[in-house]
Amino acid sequence: MKLLEGLKILDMTTILMGPYATQIMGDYGAQVTKVEAPSGDLMRQVGPARQQGMGPMYLNTNRSKRSLALDLKTEAGRKVLMRLAQQSDVLITNVRPKAMARLGLTWEALEAANPRLIYAALVGYDQRGPYAGRPAYDDLIQGGACIPHAFVRAGQRPSYVPAAIADRIVGMSAVNAILAAVIERHQSGLGQKIEVPMFETMLSMILADHMGGLTFEPALDKGGYARHLSPDRRPYQTKDGYICALVYTDGHWERFFRALGRPEMPAADPRFADFNARMAHIDEVYAELGRILLTRTTAEWLDLFDRADVPVMPMHSFESVLEDPHLNATGFFQSVEHPTEGPIRQMSVPARFSRSQVRPERLAPRLGADGADVLADAGFDAGEIAELQDAGVLHVAAAR
Known part of the structure; x- marks a missing residue:
C-alpha cells in the first residue's frame, strides 16, 4: 500500500x-x-x-x-x-x-x-x-x-x-x-x-541561525552567526579548481593537520586550540585554511580529506553532478x-x-x-x- x-x-x-x-x-x-x-x-x-x-x-x-x-x-x-x-x-x-x-x-x-x-x-x-x-x-x-x-x-x-x-x-x-x-x-x-x-x-x-544576541532582551549584539557570515566561508580554491570542505570539530582539525604532516598543530597556534578559540577567530581560521588548500589539486585534497575522515565534497556543476558516483x-x-x-x-x-x-x-x-x-x-x-x-x-x- x-x-x-x-x-x-x-x-x-x-x-x-x-x-x-x-x-x-x-x-x-x-x-x-x-x-x-x-x-x-x-x-x-x-x-x-x-x-x-x-x-x-x-x-x-x-x-x-x-x-x-x-x-x-x-x-x-x-x-x-x-x-x-x-x-x-x-x-x-x-x-x-x-x-x-x-x-x-x-x-x-x-x-x-x-x-x-x-x-x-x-x-x-x-x-x-x-x-x-x-x-x-x-x-x-x-x-x-x-x-x-x-x-x-x-x-x-x-x-x-x-x-x-x-x-x-x-x-x-x-x-x-x-x-x-x-x-x-x-x-x-x-x-x-x-x-x-x-x-x-x-x-x-533564517533567524534560528542568526538571531544571535538579539534573542535576549536587552540585545547582546546585532545578531548573526559568525561562522556563517565569515567572508572565507565558501568553496576553497585549489591548484586546479574548487573544493567544499568543513574542518569543524577538534578531531577534524587534529586529523587534518596530522595528514598534512603538521601534528604539532593545532596545539601550537592558540587560534586553533579548541572549538571556542576557532569561533572567536573564525575569519582568520578560514583564511588560513584557504591558503593551505591552494597548495594541492582538487583530487589530492579529496583523497586526503577522505583518508583523514574530514567532511568534504566536490564543488559540482549542474552537469557534473549528473555523473556523481554516489548518485549513480x-x-x-x-x-x-x-x-x-x-x-x-x-x-x-x-x-x-x-x-x-x-x-x-x-x-x-x-x-x-x-x-x-x-x-x-x-x-x-x-x-x-x-x-x-x-x-x-x-x-x-x-x-x-
Missing part, C-alpha cells in the same frame, strides 16, 4: 511553492488533481522545451498528478470545482484570498459543503497583518527574510540565493502542516483551515520515457522507507490531459462532460 493512498487532494496552486508541495504528496501516493486555468500554469513556459507548455520547471514540479483545465471564471466551472471539493480530503491553494472570495471558494463556503475538508492556503504573509494583501514572490521573501542582508554581513554585495528556496522550503512546510491536519482529523472527524505564510516561515528558519550508485537520476515529451531525466524521491516503496508512477501531464477521467471518477456522466467541453468550461489537452 502506498503511504498516502486514499488521500484525495485538489491542487489549485501554480508556479513553484504549491506545486512542489503537492508533488511530494503525490509521490507518496496521494491522488492529486491539479486544477489549471485554460492558459495553464505559468511554469509550463519556463525553460527550454520540446513542446510548448512542457518546460523543465513544470516537468520537475508536477509529476504524480492529473491535470484538469477548468475555467473557474464561469459559474459552471465553479460548480464543478465545488462538486470535486465535496469528494476531496484536501484543497490547497496559493490564489490570493480576495481572488478566492470572488470565486465563491472561501473556507466558509467549502467547509459548509464538506466539513471534513482540509483547506490549505499558501499565502505571502500572515493574513492578520498589514502585508496581508500584498503579492509575494521568492525574491521578495528572501529580501524580507534577511538573506541579502546576510550576504552584506559576510562582506559581499546583497544577493539572492540563486534558487527558489523560499518557494521550496515553504512548500515543504505546507506538506508538514497538511499531514498534521490529516492526522488530527482522524481524532476529531473534522477538517480545518491552514494558513502557511511565506514571510514568517522563512524568517523562522543510488539511482537518483533516472531516464524515463514521457508519453508526450520522449526521454527525460527524472530525480527520484530522496526519502527511503523500509516497508513502503515510493516510486512516482505518473509524469507531469499536458494541460487538461486527464480532465474527462477526473470528472468521470467524480460521478459526472458522459453527457455532462461533453456539455462542459462544448461550453468551453472544460479544456482538454491539445494533440501533440
